[in-house]
Amino acid sequence: MNIVAFLGAIEIGLVFGLVGLGVFLSFRVLNFPDLTVDGSFPLGAAVAATLIVQDVDPFLASAVAVVAGTAAGLVTAFLNLRFKILHLLASILTMIALYSINLRVMGRPNVAIINEPTVLTPLAGLGLADLYLRPAAAAVVAAVALLLLARFLASDYGLAMRATGANPRMARAQGVFTGQATYVGMAISNGLVALAGALFAQMNGFADVTIGTGTIVVGLAAVIVGEAIFGTRTVLGHAAACVVGSVLYRLAVAFALGVDFLGLTASDLNLVTAVLVAVALILPGARNPLRALLSGLAKR
Amino acid sequence: MKFLRLGLLACAAALALAGGPAAAADAFVAVTAIVEHPALDAARDGIRDELAAGGYEVGKNLRFDYESAQGNPGTAAQIARKFIGEKPDVIVPISTPSAQAVVAATSDIAVVFTAVTDPVGAKLVGDPMKPGGNVTGMSDLSPIAKHLALIREITPDAKRIGVPYNPGEANAVTLVGILKAEAPAQGLTIVEAAATKSADVLAAAQSLVGKVDAIYVPTDNTIVSALEAVIKVGIDNRLPVYAGDTDSVPRGVIAAIGFNYYDVGRQTGKIVLRVLKGEKPGDIPVEGVEITELHVNPGAAAKMGVTIPAAVIARAKTVVQ
Numbered sequence: 001m002n003i004v005a006f007l008g009a010i011e012i013g014l015v016f017g018l019v020g021l022g023v024f025l026s027f028r029v030l031n032f033p034d035l036t037v038d039g040s041f042p043l044g045a046a047v048a049a050t051l052i053v054q055d056v057d058p059f060l061a062s063a064v065a066v067v068a069g070t071a072a073g074l075v076t077a078f079l080n081l082r083f084k085i086l087h088l089l090a091s092i093l094t095m096i097a098l099y100s101i102n103l104r105v106m107g108r109p110n111v112a113i114i115n116e117p118t119v120l121t122p123l124a125g126l127g128l129a130d131l132y133l134r135p136a137a138a139a140v141v142a143a144v145a146l147l148l149l150a151r152f153l154a155s156d157y158g159l160a161m162r163a164t165g166a167n168p169r170m171a172r173a174q175g176v177f178t179g180q181a182t183y184v185g186m187a188i189s190n191g192l193v194a195l196a197g198a199l200f201a202q203m204n205g206f207a208d209v210t211i212g213t214g215t216i217v218v219g220l221a222a223v224i225v226g227e228a229i230f231g232t233r234t235v236l237g238h239a240a241a242c243v244v245g246s247v248l249y250r251l252a253v254a255f256a257l258g259v260d261f262l263g264l265t266a267s268d269l270n271l272v273t274a275v276l277v278a279v280a281l282i283l284p285g286a287r288n289p290l291r292a293l294l295s296g297l298a299k300r
Numbered sequence: 301m302k303f304l305r306l307g308l309l310a311c312a313a314a315l316a317l318a319g320g321p322a323a324a325a326d327a328f329v330a331v332t333a334i335v336e337h338p339a340l341d342a343a344r345d346g347i348r349d350e351l352a353a354g355g356y357e358v359g360k361n362l363r364f365d366y367e368s369a370q371g372n373p374g375t376a377a378q379i380a381r382k383f384i385g386e387k388p389d390v391i392v393p394i395s396t397p398s399a400q401a402v403v404a405a406t407s408d409i410a411v412v413f414t415a416v417t418d419p420v421g422a423k424l425v426g427d428p429m430k431p432g433g434n435v436t437g438m439s440d441l442s443p444i445a446k447h448l449a450l451i452r453e454i455t456p457d458a459k460r461i462g463v464p465y466n467p468g469e470a471n472a473v474t475l476v477g478i479l480k481a482e483a484p485a486q487g488l489t490i491v492e493a494a495a496t497k498s499a500d501v502l503a504a505a506q507s508l509v510g511k512v513d514a515i516y517v518p519t520d521n522t523i524v525s526a527l528e529a530v531i532k533v534g535i536d537n538r539l540p541v542y543a544g545d546t547d548s549v550p551r552g553v554i555a556a557i558g559f560n561y562y563d564v565g566r567q568t569g570k571i572v573l574r575v576l577k578g579e580k581p582g583d584i585p586v587e588g589v590e591i592t593e594l595h596v597n598p599g600a601a602a603k604m605g606v607t608i609p610a611a612v613i614a615r616a617k618t619v620v621q
Contacts, residue, residue: 001382002382002385002386003385004381004382004384004385004386005378005381005382005385005386006385007381008377008378008380008381008382008385008405009378009381011381012374012377012378012381016374099468099496103467103468108421108470108473109467109468109469109470109473110396110397110400110421110422110470112400112421112422112423112424113423114400114403114404114423114424115423200373200374200377203377203404204373204377204380204400204401204404204405205400205401205403205404205405205423206397206400206401206404206422206423208373208396208397208400208470209468210371210373210397210468210469211373211374211397213371213372213373214371214372218374250374250378253374253375253378254378254382257367257375257378257379257382258382266336266366266367266368267336267368267370269367269368269370269375270370
């Protein structure tokens with residue numbers, strides 16, 4: 001792995017860290033398995049790229065992309081809460097519908113913004129090489145999103161949302177509007193994912209209708225890798241673990257890309273990535289017997 | 301516990317950064333594709349063979365790296381970064397998303413894209429005749445007019461042509477646009493059938509039964525990967541199936557004029573050689589496919605109730621038995 005690949009993995013990992021945060025909010029906080037993200041990620045990319053091509057300010061375009069993502073989340077929540085469609089199915093319905101909607105938004109399957117202004121353009125004047133500027137910008141966005149989300153989850157409303165996910169009947173008994181909490185949570189979750197899509201499109205010069213493929217897998221991997229390695233003691237720590245997990249996942253991919261021993265070839269990439277992630281998940285648990293043994297000895 | 305974990309991470313990072321240094325070579329060409337599939341792999345092999353013919357051999361004086369994103373765009377972006385960091389002499393992205401990821405990430409390393417149908421629409425180059433900058437390459441736009449003429453020659457009664465395609469694939473949408481523009485001039489009508497993933501191809505092909513007289517499969521990655529489904533519908537309903545790429549003829553379509561992606565790779569390799577010998581990519585015009593050839597499959601034709609005229613068979617470069 002060279003330095004460009006390393007920083008590229010950090011940058012892409014931080015952008016997908018926003019997906020990790022979104023999935024954390026739906027999957028862990030609300031206990032709502034949400035596949036909408038496979039559609040809201042390209043939706044954010046599509047909206048931002050289409051607006052940028054029409055000379056809209058990239059910051060405004062990204063903001064509109066976030067709004068579009070929140071709308072997608074609201075649709076899934078609406079299907080689930082209003083019509084009692086199973087959450088998984090409701091999110092799949094929104095996801096497949098978004099494929100067509102994304103094509104409508106872009107008017108074609110691929111919108112290129114290689115030479116257009118992006119959110120990174122104003123930062124080019126800072127004198128930092130593009131190589132370091134991109135991951136730095138992604139780090140700032142991820143950090144701000146992370147802190148805001150952690151602050152929100154620690155607020156009274158955030159507590160109510162966490163109660164909704166943990167035990168909806170108890171939450172309702174305590175006077176929490178669980179429906180409203182679900183709407184708000186799903187909107188924020190998909191807004192974050194759409195923001196990731198908008199940033200990904202601008203950093204890589206294109207929006208393509210296929211770029212949503214596997215977003216949920218990457219998001220879940222980020223959440224679970226982060227939890228396995230960093231634990232889940234505080235809300236801030238738990239959320240930060242998602243971002244770090246996403247970066248680790250990308251580093252695993254970058255490492256797998258560089259693997260060329262043991263006769264491994266390009267076609268083995270996904271397998272190598274999966275093995276690396278599995279090892280990351282297994283290792284912390286594998287030490288537990290040792291720890292149990294040690295604490296057992298200590299008690300004696 | 302915490303120290304153990306952090307130590308483990310540090311070790312992993314150190315291991316990752318170390319990486320294996322490659323043996324010194326005269327030339328270094330890095331190739332990437334969005335996904336493995338026979339046509340894209342053939343293009344890659346063509347590039348490698350042309351470089352060998354031009355005096356750059358893998359294992360001797362050429363380092364030839366290949367990575368596939370296995371369909372994942374995030375990985376495609378990461379591969380672009382990896383290659384740029386390794387500073388090869390030329391990066392060859394195969395397919396539109398791979399090319400866009402590479403072109404967006406570098407403005408100094410030479411890029412020779414290939415298997416991109418619409419390089420201008422994809423913003424890879426501004427002016428195909430004079431690309432400028434660090435980017436050139438070749439388009440794999442099908443010779444659509446020739447394809448329609450071939451359908452008319454083999455099956456003169458076919459007036460309505462069904463076209464299964466993936467509306468999510470940029471290349472395919474461009475092709476369908478050209479088909480619809482070209483068809484009226486040849487007295488044909490185009491009937492579209494959308495399939496967004498390979499699992500939907502059978503249903504898309506079946507939806508055409510009764511509505512069309514022949515099926516034409518464009519160079520669409522989704523449809524071509526499930527081509528057998530279309531051929532089955534063709535055989536069951538005596539509907540002649542044509543394709544835009546010759547690799548599909550041995551798989552059971554009646555005929556195709558085209559190019560095979562191996563030749564596309566060879567032609568791309570020629571551009572790569574020019575860049576390796578010192579020409580600036582910006583000075584090399586974007587090329588279209590030069591070698592076209594006719595492939596026919598009389599056995600498949602018989603199963604679909606069609607006899608290929610002897611004149612066409614005589615003209616064919618390859619006759620699949």
